Amino acid sequence: MRGSKTLLQALGVFCASGAFAAELDLVELKSPQFVPPSPTWSVVGSLSPTYTENALFSRDNRRRDVFYEPDVSLRLDGSLAPDLTYRIFARAQYEAFATEHLGNAAIARLGGRLTQDLYGWRLTAQYENRHDFDGIFRDLAFTSNDVSGSVARDFQFGNVILSPLALLTYRFSDLPEARRWRFDAVLGIEAKLDSKWSIVSTPFIEAFWFTDGLNAGRQDQIYSVSLGLKYNLAPNVSLTTNVIYEARTSNVPLRHYTDVQIGPRLDFAF
């Protein structure tokens, strides 16, 4: 009798564990799989009247002027996996000078990018087809295809956010003089004073290696520092007043310049 009781208990445990295993299998089968959310669109842009000390990037013929620069992008954002996002964008921007109309220029871009999140770092591959115009969308100067890769991350220390970004680009172009490698190292800095006000700065170094045409062998470096005060009008609208100092050095001495830019800038996203 005692033996049959033990057998029954053992059988009970065996059946229960079997049922538990079956439950586990069901749980595994029902485990949530990634369903890509519907892509979203947004409009991001800025408006900025800016004073410049050197409208034409000239070493010797410095012309002071004020220019107006609207910049608008239409974006389509989506996800392919929890840590893999994509963006397709169209972007138009131009610079219109008050007196130095020779400096007027415009750029229209169409492109896409893939961003992989890896241990908190954003790895991005981007393709951009762009059209550079002389004047405000007046004469097409050249057409380019930019291929780039970048790595970026945000670090927060109390009220300070540091955003380092490294970017490498090659420009293919129908104009040989425009073909070049470009490397950027940027550090975005934002120190929040309160919920509305921040001090911002975006120092960066850019290096260019031109590869073809009359610019073959030319190497430029741009050093830029800036200091600004940002006011958040809303979570998606901000007004920033910036002072920017920029200097370019080159192995072509004629291409040296320095410039100071001062102006307010309205950034928006809808």
Place this chain on the structure above:
Amino acid sequence: MKRFFALAGATIVLLCTLSAASAQRDSVERGTRMDTDALRDDVRTNRLQIPQHPIAAEQPPQPAPDSGAKAKPKKAKSKKSGTSSQ
């Protein structure tokens, strides 16, 4: 005299070519400021809250067939916010 005209013609053609090439090179220069602005934007707009508008309404979650209980379908959100990534 013929040599003079040929030389003058060649000089004019050369000057025009150099001028055109120089103008093209200046076109390359003109976009510099907008390119550096675009670079700053990649960092700056990262901190703007970007309203995102779905291009298609989200589907309400389907109740499990063996759940038994009647699940009320949730209304699809027409607008949601997020922070842009770079």
